């Protein structure tokens with residue numbers, strides 16, 4: 001057995017089904033996230049990417065199948081228990097508190113395990129947040145808000161990050177900066193599952209792409225296979 005096959009993935013999603021009330025959004029998702037990799041969930045609007053992240057976090061409660069993190073089953077667990085196991089979630093809406101300063105926003109998440117970044121370390125890693133540390137949330141640009149939303153979850157000590165469309169609504173130059181920060185996180189050993197519609201951005205940072213359509217995984221491509229399969233992927237994305 002090669003060392004690659006011997007190592008269990010950090011996250012294993014098997015036959016995951018999820019519902020909003022009676023409406024089924026995920027229909028048997030299957031994919032894995034190996035430790036230390038950056039995996040994207042790509043697919044068109046409404047494909048089920050955000051629902052997958054929310055199901056992993058237990059925010060979407062009605063779900064069946066299996067989600068194993070470091071071998072432990074997450075289905076049936078509450079969101080706070082899942083966070084304590086070492087998974088941090090950065091939602092699409094960023095959830096920056098408008099009436100709090102950058103520093104106050106940074107201090108909000110609890111430290112859940114050893115190894116989280118201190119406020120000082122976060123300001124060092126995100127220099128443009130240092131420059132704005134006393135500014136209120138309302139005064140931040142979209143890019144600064146996104147940086148803050150990512151920086152904040154690093155406080156928790158979690159080593160597995162779920163990021164929902166960090167590039168959304170941002171200018172190309174800002175998207176590039178966010179991409180560089182995310183690559184730095186990968187270099188520092190974080191494992192990342194990233195929802196993304198921006199293919200160029202996904203390509204810049206990912207080791208592997210999981211293509212989602214109608215609540216199912218229809219393709220898994222290593223980063224170096226994406227280009228050769230671009231025509232098919234673009235059809236899935238509707239671009």
Ligand SMILES: Nc1ncnc2c1ncn2[C@@H]1O[C@H](COP(=O)(O)OP(=O)(O)OP(=O)(O)O)[C@@H](O)[C@H]1O
Pocket residue numbers: 020023025043044045046047048049050051052
């Ligand atoms: N809060 C909700 N209540 C009911 N249905 C929802 C809710 N959120 C999402 N859905 C539905 O679930 C399905 C999957 O949506 P989801 O948001 O996961 O898609 P997505 O791939 O992340 O796309 P997008 O980028 O548009 O969010 C869609 O049919 C959507 O309409």
